[in-house]
Amino acid sequence: MDIANKVAIVTGASGGIGHEVSLKLAAAGVRLALVAKTPEKLMALKKEIEKKGAQVIVIPTDITDGKSVEEMTAQVVNHYGRLDILVNCAFWGPPGSLEQTTEEFWDRTIDTTLKAPFLCVRASVPYMRKVGGGRIVNIGSRAGKFGEDNRTAYCAAKFGLEGLNAALREELVRDNIHVHLISPAATNTPFWPSSGAKLTPEILERFIPPETIAEAVLWVMQQPDRVIIPDVPVYNFRNPFEGKSSPFAD
Numbered sequence: 718m719d720i721a722n723k724v725a726i727v728t729g730a731s732g733g734i735g736h737e738v739s740l741k742l743a744a745a746g747v748r749l750a751l752v753a754k755t756p757e758k759l760m761a762l763k764k765e766i767e768k769k770g771a772q773v774i775v776i777p778t779d780i781t782d783g784k785s786v787e788e789m790t791a792q793v794v795n796h797y798g799r800l801d802i803l804v805n806c807a808f809w810g811p812p813g814s815l816e817q818t819t820e821e822f823w824d825r826t827i828d829t830t831l832k833a834p835f836l837c838v839r840a841s842v843p844y845m846r847k848v849g850g851g852r853i854v855n856i857g858s859r860a861g862k863f864g865e866d867n868r869t870a871y872c873a874a875k876f877g878l879e880g881l882n883a884a885l886r887e888e889l890v891r892d893n894i895h896v897h898l899i900s901p902a903a904t905n906t907p908f909w910p911s912s913g914a915k916l917t918p919e920i921l922e923r924f925i926p927p928e929t930i931a932e933a934v935l936w937v938m939q940q941p942d943r944v945i946i947p948d949v950p951v952y953n954f955r956n957p958f959e960g961k962s963s964p965f966a967d
């Protein structure tokens with residue numbers, strides 16, 4: 718798809734990967750709606766994007782709430798007159814062993830990381846149908862393909878997202894809507910300093926730059942309509958965690 722002048726929603730736009738995706742989409746001429754819960758970082762990104770001459774709006778939204786997601790999506794279409802692209806980057810996924818995974822922790826992880834992408838897709842698809850098609854990119858994870866120690870709820874959510882992605886890919890073909898999954902491993906984003914993981918310069922050196930994930934996002938959606946790239950795993954060349962499946966392993 719030629720993405721210039723198209724309209725995109727990026728959830729988690731204030732996070733590490735969402736920020737880079739937003740910058741690259743803007744540079745490619747896409748008109749943007751930046752979404753996350755807290756407005757401050759979104760406003761800073763909006764300023765950065767506007768300086769480069771791109772069109773951008775900010776819509777602070779808790780995307781775990783279905784009604785708020787419907788309203789946010791309608792607001793985007795009221796503003797730009799159309800919707801073509803959805804990139805689901807938002808998530809919540811701190812480490813947690815089986816014992817640490819309370820019902821509340823489980824619900825928040827699943828709601829933000831699995832239910833919210835479903836809600837955003839459900840709200841966006843009717844508008845994409847109106848313009849004859851679209852592109853949906855879900856950010857999965859290596860943790861959605863292999864189990865990771867002390868990440869019970871997060872792994873469950875990401876395996877679930879893979880299932881959601883596969884089902885949507887089949888269902889939305891008839892609407893000319895392509896559904897893609899990008900599955901990163903450890904990527905250098907603000908998630909890590911807040912995660913409690915012990916990070917040395919040697920570990921960080923092995924992390925994936927968020928720009929690389931953003932490049933993969935743009936690449937999948939720019940392929941010809943007759944091609945589908947279902948999933949792009951992007952892994953660390955060398956395991957940053959000395960052979961462990963996660964830095965949270967005991």
Ligand SMILES: NC(=O)c1ccc[n+]([C@@H]2O[C@H](COP(=O)([O-])OP(=O)(O)OC[C@H]3O[C@@H](n4cnc5c(N)ncnc54)[C@H](OP(=O)(O)O)[C@@H]3O)[C@@H](O)[C@H]2O)c1
Pocket residue numbers: 728729730731732733734735752753754755756778779780781805806807808809810829856857858859900901902903904905906907908909
């Ligand atoms: N970083 C990695 O190593 C890595 C590896 C594999 C996969 N991934 C995946 O890549 C994606 C992006 O990760 P990241 O590391 O860039 O994330 P991040 O920097 O931690 O940012 C998370 C984003 O999600 C937003 N968010 C959280 N809860 C929300 C809610 N209820 N409603 C709306 N927005 C919400 C946050 O903003 P607010 O807090 O303001 O809402 C923030 O913008 C995620 O799907 C993650 O699973 C990351």
